[in-house]
Amino acid sequence: DTGVSQDPRHKITKRGQNVTFRCDPISEHNRLYWYRQTLGQGPEFLTYFQNEAQLEKSRLLSDRFSAERPKGSFSTLEIQRTEQGDSAMYLCASSLVPRETQYFGPGTRLLVL
Amino acid sequence: GESVGLHLPTLSVQEGDNSIINCAYSNSASDYFIWYKQESGKGPQFIIDIRSNMDKRQGQRVTVLLNKTVKHLSLQIAATQPGDSAVYFCAEGTGTASKLTFGTGTRLQVTL
Numbered sequence: 001d002t003g004v005s006q007d008p009r010h011k012i013t014k015r016g017q018n019v020t021f022r023c024d025p026i027s028e029h030n031r032l033y034w035y036r037q038t039l040g041q042g043p044e045f046l047t048y049f050q051n052e053a054q055l056e057k058s059r060l061l062s063d064r065f066s067a068e069r070p071k072g073s074f075s076t077l078e079i080q081r082t083e084q085g086d087s088a089m090y091l092c093a094s095s096l097v098p099r100e101t102q103y104f105g106p107g108t109r110l111l112v113l
Numbered sequence: 114g115e116s117v118g119l120h121l122p123t124l125s126v127q128e129g130d131n132s133i134i135n136c137a138y139s140n141s142a143s144d145y146f147i148w149y150k151q152e153s154g155k156g157p158q159f160i161i162d163i164r165s166n167m168d169k170r171q172g173q174r175v176t177v178l179l180n181k182t183v184k185h186l187s188l189q190i191a192a193t194q195p196g197d198s199a200v201y202f203c204a205e206g207t208g209t210a211s212k213l214t215f216g217t218g219t220r221l222q223v224t225l
Contacts, residue, residue, distance in 0.1 A: 002158070033212065040121060042202045042215030043157065056212065091156055100145050100164075100206065102213060104156035 002026070004105035006092050012111045013082055020078045021108045025094030032075050033102060034067055035091040036060065043091050049075060050097065082112045121200060123220040132190040134219045136203030139184065143205035146179060147213065148188045150199045157202060160188070190221075198223045 003026040013019050025032045031050050035043035046065070047057045051072035061067075064082075069075040079086055089109050093102040126132045138146070144165040149157035163170045163177045163186075170177050176189040186203050200220050204213040 002156070004156075035213075042204070042218050043213075045212040045214070048212060058212075093156075101147070101159055101162060103159060104149075106156045109154075 002103040002105065004092060004094055004103055006090075006105040006108050008108055009106060010109045010111075012113065014113050015082055015084060017082055018078065018080045019082060019110065020076055021090055021092075021110075022074060022076050023092030023094075023105060024074045025092070026096075026103060027073075029094035029096045029103075030072070031095045031097050031102075032069055033093040033095075034075070034077050035093065035104075037089040037091055037107070038087075046077075079110075082110075084112050086110060087112045121218050121220045123222060125222045125224060126193050127224050128193060128195060130193055132188075132193045132197070132221060134188045134190075134201050134221065136186040136188075136216045136219075137184060138186060138203070138205045138216070140205060140207065140214070141184065142207050143214075144208070145206040145211075146177070146186050147204045147206070148175075148177060148186075149202045149204065149215075150197075151202060151218075152199045160201075193221075193223050195223045195225065197221060 005024045007022045033048040034046040037043040049069040064080045067077045089107040091107045093104045095102045147162040148160040151157045161172045174191045178187045200218045202218045203216045
């Protein structure tokens with residue numbers, strides 16, 4: 001257990017529905033990252049926050065995706081109007097700047113039917 | 114349980130032998146490199162990291178080697194154990210605490 005928690009661990013939804021995932025980073029960590037992982041692939045970067053500021057977003061993050069970290073602690077990732085191609089593991093990681101090491105949570109497995 | 118990687122390169126080693134997992138990276142500007150272990154259904158677990166001003170770093174039973182000339186990274190695991198069976202990913206970053214770019218992964222199978 002790295003100290004990064006994610007909720008829920010599994011989510012099954014129907015195409016077109018909205019889903020929201022939560023990540024609680026290690027408590028003193030100021031950076032929080034979201035990645036997406038599909039079967040057979042390594043994680044792909046989506047976005048990251050330093051405290052409450054969203055500093056970078058990948059081109060993978062379409063306008064149906066939005067992430068927040070309102071108080072610089074936990075973060076949420078929302079997917080609107082889900083599509084079958086959104087089925088993946090959504091991973092959260094945190095780090096303490098300027099140290100580099102990113103610690104990952106267990107992930108949220110999303111299945112869109 | 115679900116599989117982390119269905120069609121990954123696979124390395125099979127006998128228990129007690131040493132394992133070497135290789136990774137090629139593409140970005141010459143990358144200055145931070147890290148190895149993660151991922152077991153089925155779990156998130157990546159940090160193993161060891163190295164900055165570009167070093168060419169070798171050792172941890173407990175693990176060593177990472179970095180060859181910047183040919184943009185190659187390797188992870189050596191000494192006395193491989195059944196609990197080492199997992200998918201191993203290398204990742205690279207640029208700058209301070211930046212996003213990571215992951216490689217495709219290698220599945221390590223430890224046979225008894």
